[in-house]
Amino acid sequence: MLPxxxxxxxxxxxxxxxxxxxxxxxxxxxAAAEAQEIRWLEQARRGDQAAFGRxxxxxxxxxxxxxxxxxxxxxxxxxxxxxTFVRMYTKLxxxxxxxxPVSWVLAIASHYCIDRLRRRxxxxxxxxxxxxxxxxxSRRPGPEEAAxxxxxxxEVQAAVMRLAPGYRVPLILRYWYDLSYEEIAxxxxxxxxxxxxxxxxxxxxxxxxxxxx
Amino acid sequence: MHSEYTELMSLALDHExxxxxxxxxxxxxxxxxxxxxxxxxxxALDARFRAAPMLAAPPQLAERVLARLATRRRRRFWRGxxxxxxxxxxxxxxxxxxxALLGGAWWGLTHPLHASLAxxxxxxxxxxxxxxxxxxxxxxxxAGVSPQAGVAAYLGLTSLLCGVWVxxxxxxxxxxxxxxxxxx
Numbered sequence: 001m002l003p004x005x006x007x008x009x010x011x012x013x014x015x016x017x018x019x020x021x022x023x024x025x026x027x028x029x030x031a032a033a034e035a036q037e038i039r040w041l042e043q044a045r046r047g048d049q050a051a052f053g054r055x056x057x058x059x060x061x062x063x064x065x066x067x068x069x070x071x072x073x074x075x076x077x078x079x080x081x082x083x084t085f086v087r088m089y090t091k092l093x094x095x096x097x098x099x100x101p102v103s104w105v106l107a108i109a110s111h112y113c114i115d116r117l118r119r120r121x122x123x124x125x126x127x128x129x130x131x132x133x134x135x136x137x138s139r140r141p142g143p144e145e146a147a148x149x150x151x152x153x154x155e156v157q158a159a160v161m162r163l164a165p166g167y168r169v170p171l172i173l174r175y176w177y178d179l180s181y182e183e184i185a186x187x188x189x190x191x192x193x194x195x196x197x198x199x200x201x202x203x204x205x206x207x208x209x210x211x212x213x
Numbered sequence: 214m215h216s217e218y219t220e221l222m223s224l225a226l227d228h229e230x231x232x233x234x235x236x237x238x239x240x241x242x243x244x245x246x247x248x249x250x251x252x253x254x255x256x257a258l259d260a261r262f263r264a265a266p267m268l269a270a271p272p273q274l275a276e277r278v279l280a281r282l283a284t285r286r287r288r289r290f291w292r293g294x295x296x297x298x299x300x301x302x303x304x305x306x307x308x309x310x311x312x313a314l315l316g317g318a319w320w321g322l323t324h325p326l327h328a329s330l331a332x333x334x335x336x337x338x339x340x341x342x343x344x345x346x347x348x349x350x351x352x353x354x355x356a357g358v359s360p361q362a363g364v365a366a367y368l369g370l371t372s373l374l375c376g377v378w379v380x381x382x383x384x385x386x387x388x389x390x391x392x393x394x395x396x397x
Contacts, residue, residue: 064270
């Protein structure tokens, strides 16, 4: 039960914003929350550590969710989330006013995860293997894994992990952040038609893999 | 399954298909059993993805981020001091050498006899100190290595060692990893 005066708006706000509205801003609408984040960004650029701390608290969930969905391992996802925020801090001067702050942060996180996946130098697993089962620890499940199992969502993460990194990002940004094609394009630094094409191919691959299983 | 219609399915799932595209898709689905089955499968997958939760961040993630930043700042601070210290040391050494040269030149001009005696003594001392080098040179020459090649090898090795030293000093130290919760 939420306290009186608290509202949860599932649409049209994206998931990260719904979480923020429940957690911190209650009646504050999306635009006001974004304006507040921009103020924190400006303050952080001027060296205000407390403002940067507030930004980290505001974005830790969307950033961690993205790094986990991209990397599939809780410890690696946390390390990547930490590194994302460190990079965000060092790149504060590159933030362009007018851009959605969350889109800017997610761009840093997704680029870092893609770099990290490239550095792994792994051979992509064949479709017969179950990457989620390999990525998720099995002996002592962590909270993420427990939540995923509880809700029967492991197949979703497994499907994401079977995609190439370039296809994972648009799919994750579309489903968990409800970003438009243009916003995904801006985040990834590609064109909107390329986003459309990648989402189509990602869905094709997932559907084929589901059939194969 | 027709690829032009799977593209429309993807657009439809993202609510990016216009009315004409939706009409075309539904008209096609009525007559194509393969695409109709695929559409049902895609809708089911879409529903599963939309129902997947946004994961909560691990506890104290924000604190650990700030700790990592603090560590990074400390490292930068000390690296800055190390760089500044090396530069000051280099300046001091260069200054002492310059002063010695200038002082020696002035003293030599004002006391030519003493200066020539001192230079002679210094040459003898240097000759005594450098006998291992001279001996090595003789050995190398007798082994067929030209003096130029020896000097080049010496300079090359020295440059390599200096390069390694500079790299060790200025290379970007990896950020310390703050504790990461592992569920393994």
